[in-house]
Amino acid sequence: MNVNNFGNTIRQLREARGITQSQLSDRMSVSRSTIANWETGTRLPDLHMLSRLAECLGVNPTDLMEYLQDSQEVPVVIIVEDMPLILSSSRRMLSQAMPEAEIYGFGSAAEAQEFACSRHISIAFLDIELGSEDGISLGRALTALNSQLNVIFLTSHPEYMKDALADHCSGYILKPLTPEKISHELRHLRFPVRGLKA
Numbered sequence: 001m002n003v004n005n006f007g008n009t010i011r012q013l014r015e016a017r018g019i020t021q022s023q024l025s026d027r028m029s030v031s032r033s034t035i036a037n038w039e040t041g042t043r044l045p046d047l048h049m050l051s052r053l054a055e056c057l058g059v060n061p062t063d064l065m066e067y068l069q070d071s072q073e074v075p076v077v078i079i080v081e082d083m084p085l086i087l088s089s090s091r092r093m094l095s096q097a098m099p100e101a102e103i104y105g106f107g108s109a110a111e112a113q114e115f116a117c118s119r120h121i122s123i124a125f126l127d128i129e130l131g132s133e134d135g136i137s138l139g140r141a142l143t144a145l146n147s148q149l150n151v152i153f154l155t156s157h158p159e160y161m162k163d164a165l166a167d168h169c170s171g172y173i174l175k176p177l178t179p180e181k182i183s184h185e186l187r188h189l190r191f192p193v194r195g196l197k198a
Contacts, residue, residue: 007041009067013057014039027056041120043146075101075196079125080112080138081154090154090177094125097182100195109138116145122193125177128155128164136163143167148191 014024014035021039025032028049037043038053045053054061079094081087084107091105101122106112109130115121124142128135139151152171153164164172170190173181186196 007039011039075122077123081127109133123150
C-alpha cells in the first residue's frame with residue numbers, strides 16, 4: 001500500500017507547474033499547512049476542495065479522485081485504551097471484525113496523536129477516561145487532523161454521551177466491547193470507509 005500516493009501526486013503536479021505551496025494555498029484560499037498536510041498524506045481534501053485543487057493544477061478532477069482512492073487502499077483503525085489487558089483483547093476483536101484493516105493500539109492520547117500526524121486514520125475507537133487524559137478532547141484533536149474520521153467512543157459511563165454526540169461522533173459503545181457491538185457500529189459509520197467490508 002502506498003499511503004502517500006495521492007500526496008506525492010499533488011506535490012509532483014504542483015512542482016511540474018512551478019507553483020509553490022504558498023502560491024497554491026493563496027489560489028485555493030487555504031493555509032499553506034493544509035497544502036503541506038495533503039502532500040504528506042496526513043490529511044485529505046473533501047470533494048469540494050478536490051475539485052478546486054484539480055482546477056488550480058489544471059488536471060481532471062476524476063484523475064485526482066483515482067489517486068485519492070488509491071491512497072486509501074487499506075483502512076487504518078486505531079484503538080486508544082489505557083488498560084493494557086483491555087487494549088490487547090479489544091485490538092484482537094477489532095482485527096477479527098476487520099481483517100482487511102490495519103489495527104493499531106495505543107495506551108495514551110499522546111501516542112495516538114503522534115501516529116495520526118503521519119497516517120490517515122479511518123476509524124478511531126477511543127476510551128473516554130484515559131487516566132489523566134480525556135478521550136473526548138483526543139477525538140477533537142484527531143478530527144482536526146482528519147475531518148472525515150469516524151470516532152467511536154468506548155466507556156463504562158453513559159453520562160458522557162451528551163458531550164460525545166455534541167462532537168458528532170460516529171458511535172458510542174458502553175463497555176464491554178463485543179464483536180456484536182463492533183459490527184453494529186461498522187454498519188452505521190458516519191463516513192464510509194473505502195476497502196472496509198462491514
